[in-house]
Each structure stands twice: as structure tokens, then as C-alpha cells.
Amino acid sequence: MTSPLLTRHGAVAGLGPDAGVPWHYGDPTAEQRALEQGRAVADQSHLGVVTVTGPDRLTWLDSLCTQQVAGLAPGESAELMILSPQGRIEHVAGLVDDGATAWLLTESAPALATFLDRMRFMLRVEVHDATEDWAAIGEAVSRPAADGEPVTWVDPWPGVTAGGTSYAADPTALATTVRPWRLVLVPRASLGAEIEARLESGWTLAGTWATEALRIAAHRPRAAFDVDDHSLPHELDWLRTAVHLHKGCYRGQETVAKVHNVGRPPRRLTMLHLDGSGHSLPEPGATVLGRDDAEVGRVTSVARHHELGPIALAILKRSVDPSTELTVPTDGGPVAAAQELIVNADGFSADRPPKPGPTMKGLLMGKGCAADGGDLPG
Structure with a gap:
């Protein structure tokens, strides 16, 4: 319309x-x-x-x-x-x-x-x-x-x-x-x-x-x-406003609970401060490159802010070091990007339950869980 x-x-x-x-x-x-x-x-x-x-x-x-x-x-x-x-x-x-x-x-x-x-x-x-x-x-x-x-x-x-x-x-x-x-x-x-x-x-x-x-x-x-076909609410810090962790059952609740209680989201949302010395901005979907030009994520939203200048949201692999300087290809050449953390790089929420003891750990989540990449906190 x-x-x-x-x-x-x-x-x-x-x-x-x-x-x-x-x-x-x-x-x-x-x-x-x-x-x-x-x-x-x-x-x-x-x-x-x-x-x-x-x-x-x-x-x-x-x-x-x-x-x-x-x-x-x-x-x-x-x-x-x-x-x-x-x-x-x-x-x-x-x-x-x-x-x-x-x-x-x-x-x-x-x-x-x-x-x-x-x-x-x-x-x-x-x-x-x-x-x-x-x-x-x-x-x-x-x-x-x-x-x-x-x-x-x-x-x-x-x-x-x-x-x-x-x-x-x-x-x-x-x-x-x-x-x-x-x-x-x-x-x-x-x-x-x-x-x-x-x-x-x-x-x-x-x-x-x-x-x-x-x-x-x-x-x-x-x-x-x-959001893409693989997005979990945890990756976007969307448990703030859109998820109730203590309500009754609903479709997908098991994954929400597992990632929150004993897992970690495989990706994280971050804000990028883009180099504004040029005139080119990346398009949503553009690849984000890390050290040695390795692909570490993609840009999802882009804008020019009246005070902050060019900024973007990006979905990155959780393992990307927050201090890593990133680059994003554009039609006018690569643009440097600095991270402003949104979602914790460690993948833990503010009220994550205490880690399970050795008896329960293997029962709650084993290696290979799709929601967590088979990755348990120590």
C-alpha cells in the first residue's frame, strides 16, 4: 500500500x-x-x-x-x-x-x-x-x-x-x-x-x-x-521485552529455556560505528570481515545518525573478540567498523542460573545441541 x-x-x-x-x-x-x-x-x-x-x-x-x-x-x-x-x-x-x-x-x-x-x-x-x-x-x-x-x-x-x-x-x-x-x-x-x-x-x-x-x-x-531463518531471541537481547521465562508451555520454549539456563547463543547482535570519512555505506546483508578478512557476520540494519554518524547493527559470531577491528565491503571500497557491544560476548544473561553440578550437567544438555553449538560453560 x-x-x-x-x-x-x-x-x-x-x-x-x-x-x-x-x-x-x-x-x-x-x-x-x-x-x-x-x-x-x-x-x-x-x-x-x-x-x-x-x-x-x-x-x-x-x-x-x-x-x-x-x-x-x-x-x-x-x-x-x-x-x-x-x-x-x-x-x-x-x-x-x-x-x-x-x-x-x-x-x-x-x-x-x-x-x-x-x-x-x-x-x-x-x-x-x-x-x-x-x-x-x-x-x-x-x-x-x-x-x-x-x-x-x-x-x-x-x-x-x-x-x-x-x-x-x-x-x-x-x-x-x-x-x-x-x-x-x-x-x-x-x-x-x-x-x-x-x-x-x-x-x-x-x-x-x-x-x-x-x-x-x-x-x-x-x-x-x-531476523533471519536461524535467529534465536537471545542473540538479539530480545528476552528483554518479548519473552517471559516463567510462563506455561509454548512452541519453541524448550530451546529458549536450554539456551538461557545452560547454553549460549551461537551469535550476538552488536552495533557498528562505521568510518564516516567516505560517502559509502554498506547495504543490509553485507558481509562483516574480521582478522585476515575472515567472514565473521553480516550487517542487518544501517543508518546515518545525526550525532553518531554512520551506524549499523550486525549479527556476529559470538566468538569474535569485541576489540577486533572489523571491515565491511561497500561499492566505494571497504569501510572500517568498531564494535559497540550489545549482547554479551560470553553469551550469559543477567540472571543466568548457577551452573549445574557434575551429575546434572550431562542430563541437561550434551554436546551438539543446535541451540548452543554443543558448547557448555565451564
Whole structure:
């Protein structure tokens, strides 16, 4: 779907996962500053919307996903994942319930709706891909919707929600990171009018260049860019907000528990500070090279930040030394990259249980476990 904002003067269309909405409106640096200061609105109408209705909707979703949502109060926001039986990430969604409908905001709406519809069985739920009817507006605000306001999902990042944990190398690193963010759902037919009303109140427009730059700087993973067929939540520090470690069973839970309790994720998300002396930036998917030009990972997200300069997120092998200087090939030649740790290089979470004794160690996880690479802490 194409946003009506692409007809505005100066609007440049986004590409890839951000196709259909403006990338920027002519001054991406000013747009970032305005968004960071909480006085800009961003068109996020390229996101999908799936609705679930029926009296069993929350308990049913709770049984399928990584998050504890059975007791979600009206207006309360949560983030959840649907995993494969092997614990790989298949779908990510923000969830907010208005008391009658569970609203799921996701980048894989058709596939998620199809999966959920197949899992209904005899339960009293109805699933609908409502993307054609509803659109999201992004605001740098952390406040949930007040009475009478539209359905609003508030991003819990970078906090650690109940039942979650962090794999952060520096647990205090994000404490000073201010990234309030929420998505307001409006009828798609009213998208232009809703944004115009915000502009009349004194706000300005910001494109996805701005939203992505602030997201990357906040170490916030995004499914459309940072997840591949092998991704585990632990590798992306996504147990912060999207996984409840103490809830009931769900698909993929065994892998989540094993990696957290006695294993280690085979890869880790890191932020790269790219050499900005040239003009070339790597594309998402570009190879990351370490010592002796050995391949150690790949770039997943890239942006130019108004203060930090060119930055990226990358998935690296966990064994890569954090002090190693990396390079990334671009059309203009190799670009040097320095690591800013996101996920611990040792692969341990903040609340990892004590290591098992010699009697239990072999029973809990043996060599060759796919989730851990057959690698146990000493």
C-alpha cells in the first residue's frame, strides 16, 4: 500500500521493508532531531495489523506465544513472538487489547494471520488481517492512550519486562537512552487527516530514515531487518521485552529455556560505528570481515545518525573478540567498523542460573545441541 504522504513536497519513498512510506522529506537530520525531541510524527502505515476477537483471544494467544498475555488489561501493551519448534523467530508483534479486540502490529501480517487461523481449533476466537482498514502512526511518546483516544501500542524497549531478562554486555548502557515510541492505530482512510491534525498542532514530519537511525542507536532489533531463518531471541537481547521465562508451555520454549539456563547463543547482535570519512555505506546483508578478512557476520540494519554518524547493527559470531577491528565491503571500497557491544560476548544473561553440578550437567544438555553449538560453560 502507498501512503498519501508520498505526495507531499519533498517526500522521498522508502525502499525494501519501508517501501510505501516516506524515507525522508528533504532534511533527514532535522527530522531526526525533531523526532528525538518529541515533536514529530512518522508515517508507519506500511506495518501490518492483525486482529483477534472472541472471549478466548488472550488465553489462546498466551498458549501460542513467548509472552504472558492471558491477564493483559485493556490498553496495556506487550511484545510477543511466535517461534518455530526449534526456537527460531518466525513472527514478532506488538500487542494491545482494547477489552474486545486484541490488536497485533507486525511486519508479517499475512503469514501471521494464516498461522493463527490454523491454530484456532475449537476455541472461541476469530482472526482477521486488518491491514487494509487500519494504519499506524509513529510518535516519540511513551504515554498509553487515554480514555477516548485511539488504540495505541507503547514500545516497552529498552526496559526489561516482567519475566524477561537481558543479555546486555553493559546492563546500564540503555538506562540513559531515551527512545519513547508508540504506534497509534487510525482508520486507513483517515491517515492523512490524522497526520495533518498533528502538523497543525505544531509537529513536523519525520521519515523512516529518522525512525531507523534512532532505533539502531537504541540497540532496538527489528524483525524485517535483523531476523533471519536461524535467529534465536537471545542473540538479539530480545528476552528483554518479548519473552517471559516463567510462563506455561509454548512452541519453541524448550530451546529458549536450554539456551538461557545452560547454553549460549551461537551469535550476538552488536552495533557498528562505521568510518564516516567516505560517502559509502554498506547495504543490509553485507558481509562483516574480521582478522585476515575472515567472514565473521553480516550487517542487518544501517543508518546515518545525526550525532553518531554512520551506524549499523550486525549479527556476529559470538566468538569474535569485541576489540577486533572489523571491515565491511561497500561499492566505494571497504569501510572500517568498531564494535559497540550489545549482547554479551560470553553469551550469559543477567540472571543466568548457577551452573549445574557434575551429575546434572550431562542430563541437561550434551554436546551438539543446535541451540548452543554443543558448547557448555565451564
